[in-house]
Amino acid sequence: MLSYAATDGPDWNTLGDYSENLIEIHDLKYSRGHRAIFDGLNLTIKRGEITALMGPSGTGKTTLLRLITRQLIPEQGAIFVDGIDISTLNQTELYQLRQRFGMLFQNGALLTDLSVFENVAFPLREHTKLSNRLIRHIVLTKLHAVGLRGAADMMPAQLSGGMARRVALARAMVMDPEILIYDEPFVGLDPISLGVIVRLVRRLNDALGITSIVVSHDVEEIATVADCSFLLSDGKVAASGSPDELRTANSELVRQFMHGMADGPVAFHYQAPGYEEQLLGRDIE
Template identity: 50%
Template sequence: MSSETDAHPGQPALLFSDVSLGYGDFTVLSNVTMEVRRGQVVAMMGGSGSGKTTLLRGATGQLSPQAGAIRVFGEDIAQANGDGVRKLRQRMGVLFQQGALFTDLNVFENVAFPLREHTEQTESAIIQTVLDKLDAVGLRAAAHLKISEISGGMARRVALARAIVLEPELILYDEPFAGLDPISLGITAQLIRTLTDRLNCASVLITHDVAESFAIADQVYMVGQGKMIASGTPDDLSRSQDAYVRQFLDGQPDGPIAFHYPQTPAFQQWLGQHGGRP
């Protein structure tokens, strides 16, 4: 555990304070406030195109807020210099939606990659650490296999082992349940909960999968219509009568969630350049 964390035990691992995020003239989300603490699984939910991945980019420093502040381990990530951002990211783990595994490396070497890049551990220590993390996701005996020899669900678990191999204090999961069969989905959800408890880290799920997220999350934030729509425990949201929340949770085709993508100044400019009509 790092000295920075020890110095501020009550400090959120991730804090959004009245944050607005967007691209160019287009604001995707406005006035977002949320916090994630160690030992918590927090689900950030919303429909496709609602801005969930934009929030992840803000959390990792890839996108600076148009307004407000994003603090990671107490530091304003938008104000950090290049070396400062790199150090903050080393304390994070990210599980990308497609896994982003190296197909020319076997399972063991995929998980070992961050250790070889960012530590000076001996080979024996790397072997012990990687096998321990593979054991945590149920794949210790698959260490020798090529990525082409494992299933999609197994590949997601390998990516999860790689994301936790440096024992990060904050783990960001981008659509961790996408494309998984029901058994792999249930296994992955329980792994996220178990690993959060085991590592005492903060976990953020960027997702639209309701049942699996509600089963493991301590807190849920829901975004849509360019803002934070609702927040609370899974039980709180399940009891909500808000029209957007009910449409999302119940999968209703009609409601406040619009079918058409909103028009933006950038689109109007493009349309004018191409001779289109409003």
Template identity: 65%
Template sequence: MGVPEQQAAVQAATQPAADDIVVDAQDVHYSIGGREIFSGLTLRARRGRITAVMGPSGTGKTTLLRLITAQAYPDSGRVSVWGRDVSELRSREIFAMRTRMGMLFQNGALLTDIDVFENVAFPLREHTTLPEPLIRDIVLTKLHAVGLRGAAELMPAELSGGMARRVALARAIVMDPELLIYDEPFVGLDPIALGVILRLIQKMNEALGLTSIVVSHDVHELETIADDSYLISEGRVVASGTPQELGEGGSPIVRQFMSGSPDGPVPFHYPAPDYVTELLAGEGAP
């Protein structure tokens, strides 16, 4: 069975109800500066599940998040969030949509001129008129959930990478979002911090009933937490299913990615002229 047939079979077997789909990308084409990033990408994130989006570096995983959060729009195709096509939303509606989602950035993206407490309190202060004692209680609850209640008075520059990401996670959930998006949450973390983040993602999803989209290339970490997985390569989904199904995957590119092999359809070398020809062409040159 070829990749498209396999994909269709998986999708047919797991066809969700329409209101169960939070994010729905259909046949998305998107280019930046003449370079095609997506050429017919189709994927879905379902309510209450952790959806992993994997792929080699440079396949546009972060770009996909930009499309979902309406920071960019597809050239053709459709990206819908909660049933609304994001390219048809007005700026006021985009802001309203974003208040229902939280996003964890690769580097945390904490505001560096205010302390940890104020960072977590930031969305509450901007979007609510809650009294100060209530804001304090909510912020401390969220910081406690990520184990950093004691770090409330530290400045972002005083945090380690793992701590910054946990604070960013507390900030992302402070408005009790329905959709939580993680952009490469495991990059550059030591094993302990990585384990903590993994556990938090799982815990958040279970305890708060969130829908999560995790974009990453860390296959083994995602295998342990993801309910659904998509593997993106060359602008489209090349495999989808549970992480186990992907692990047993059919096509060579899936096998290469899941096993981390340097040999396979994804080349080690960036496209270049023939090695020997290029070396010999340099002979006689000054």
């Protein structure tokens, strides 16, 4: 079913069913400087599904991920993860919650002074007292899953962009998280690496029964992996539904975005004074 963003406020009495909804966002407001990034955002992410967050550049997709993981704090509204209001957590509780997350950063964010092996082993060494033998076993298994067991001794600087992202993915899943967050996983990859990552996202989600959140504006790739997509625009959810539903939607904005049209509700031109006026220098007179 395709549903458009509700314009009225959140209905606090009908907080969702947490056995089904893993993440719920209610009436979220967040601004940077004077610019409102989110203005009354409501969004639900279902357990066990791959949810895609899409939207034109600058709509705050990455910001939303940082809000969900409380790297940023909203001005207003509430974010519930598995029924817990994350704004109420102290640092220890927050870190406990974050251990249930795995996050793949856009550029991989590998620790440059550690080898590939040590990067993947990093969360295990920090959070567990496992023996070196067991850590080696787990790390090699995860590296094998992303096809980079042979690169274990390399340093991050020696890896290509696609390899770095796969290592980062191995690191993100080394603690067996319940929620995997991908920030623009498809950007800047060659078709082969892209295919590998797309298949991994799907396989990990289904095989391990985790919940995945994928931020992307790659409409084609998202269509092949996502169960549910949210299209963000102007600080709100502009539309949501399965990729097919979005594709056939008759909202102007959704059509522009899904079909990659240059001009439409999202203007091609950034706000500027009149073209003619500016060329003739009248705007500075």
